[in-house]
Amino acid sequence: MTAPTTTTTASNPAAKPLPFAKAINAGLRAAMARDERVMLMGEDIGPLGGVFRVTEGLQKEFGEDRVVDTPLAESGIIGTAIGLALRGYRPVCEIQFDGFIFPGFDQITTQLAKMHYRSKGRLNLPVVIRVPFAGGIGAVEHHSESPEALFAHTPGLRVVSPGSAQDAYTMIQEAIACPDPVLFFEPKGRYWEKGPVDLNVPIAADTLNKAVVARTGTDVTLVAYGPTVATALRAAEAAAAEGKSVEVIDLRAISPLDTDTVVASVKKTGRCVVTHEAVTYMGPGAEVAARVTERCFYELQAPVLRVGGFHNPYPVAKLEHDYIPSLDRILDSVDRVLAY
């Protein structure tokens, strides 16, 4: 039995294959062309185009005032972006790597997240913080982390992560258009993977609020976001070969979480596995599990299982594939929930 596959772009003839990084680049370009207040800030994002080349060509196209190579100071990047936003700009900050966001953590959590609230709604802070995150590229320490739960725990921030090239293109534009601050986590291990991208999709705000069923199924709901979406889809494919029908949900956003979409699926399947690269303990999967348990208590046939990072610092590159949730580890949990 092979489960039918649905994605947002599968049947779109206008979609052309584009690597994930190029899709974000195209999204940034479109947002900058649409609104002259959109500007990019970060380390090495000008002539170099960023260490992952996501901003390649943009400084040449839009000038140094709109694509700003900043001093190497993350708090400075976020803090000045807040000031620019107060002046009416829409800064998009690039944090070079996940592990380097922490010098900016104070500005993000004590200032950026709270200023709209403190001002009783008078001030909007449309700041996007792009963070290449998660592992799989054989990097050194501090270059492969998944700190998204730390930000999802902070009211006032939106936290999202695209799981497909199409969403990367659409979501970056919707994040930039959003009047609230958005943490935009880019699965760096997927930057070079191609996916179908339709450059003419309308820009609404749906992707920041709505999860998407990336593959339909009937036996188990497999919840993922960002880098684990592709792994989950491969796991579902492998499970299908063994006659197990796995429904894959790409959350897109972990704050706010689209609980309804997950619950609707679990009410149907009765089983749920959540996977992410972030540390399992106190991770986004725990929130998904709690919500699913609360709302699907009578439909659940098995406890909700989590497949995530172990409770240790991100390991050395030679061992990272023991740490990152793999197809086999995910399938192991799928088998375990089916065994109840």
Added chain:
Amino acid sequence: MTDLLSTPSLSSTDEHAPLQLIDPQGHRVITQENEALRAHAASLTLEDLRTFYKDMMLARRFDGEATALQRQGELALYAPLLGQEAAQIGSGHALRPTDMVFPSYREHGVAHTRGMDLATILQLFRGVDHGGWDSFEHNFHLYTLVIGSHALHATGYAMGLQRDAKAGRAAGDEAVMVYFGDGATSQGDVSEALGFAAVNNAPVVFFVQNNQWAISVPNSKQFKAPLYTRGEGFGVPGIRVDGNDVLASFAAAHWALEHARSGNGPVLIEALTYRMGAHTTSDDPTKYRTREEEQFWRERDPIIRVKALLEAEGAWSETDETALAAELEGFGEYIRGYVKSLGRPSSASIFEHVYATENALVSEDRQWFSQYEASFMDTTGGAQ
């Protein structure tokens, strides 16, 4: 105007002596060293100086009223500016309405010079809001409690001004002034702000009120080199003025703002003053500083010297003083009445303005809370 920086501004006896225009006894100080600074106060009339004095007296009255209200349990907390009136009123009057101010949390005097109704500040200290006034009504941003954070916001705002001027969205002569204290200079954000401001040549003035105490921690435990030199390594020039001297504070700010708005980049001012009161109403300075030290600075009270100068120059009379006292009495009554009129915000307001857009997590909480509240109602609709 760079000659102020190049003058041997600092007296021969103490190379770090702050520039002064009025001495503690109320005499005008006219020296070769302060010539360039004096030029920036030259436009001030005695009428201006009378305004400064009245504003300083009002700020002090505000402090007194707010402190008493805290002691009566009407305010949860209060952060006095006692002793810093000259630095704040002087520098505040050097600003233009189109300039933008990023205050710390003790800048009630500056707020007054911007035209803010000081009573609204007490909403924050009463615990009915987080100080959510309109940042742009008087170009006076919200207070920032995480010290030093706003130095970066000010710098970013100044970067925005530069872009707006280029695009014709601003006149190009606006500047930004950010206020923080000696304690904040130890924060990395202040250093990052100096760096970002310098490389962007941003029109921002860093106004440091060195009141010598960061709660209980003295200058000697915060830094070794004088604060006015802090910007030098970043390429941000600095000057040190007597922050208890309202004229020197005005002139320094006037010079710095002119420097910034003319495209010459950021400047740092150290206004050397003294926190005559406690850090906040929760603090107890008797635990960490001496009566002698407090007495030394009481004799250098910034208000005494302005009044002495005005009297000596025939610009202030007993009648003026009586009229001012009556005015301040009315102000005090207004403050007390305003604070006591502030009721408890509605519980449901907790959930307002978390996000600018509809957010499922907030909606969920709001809905749960309202159902929870409703569960305490009896069937006839009255509270049980």
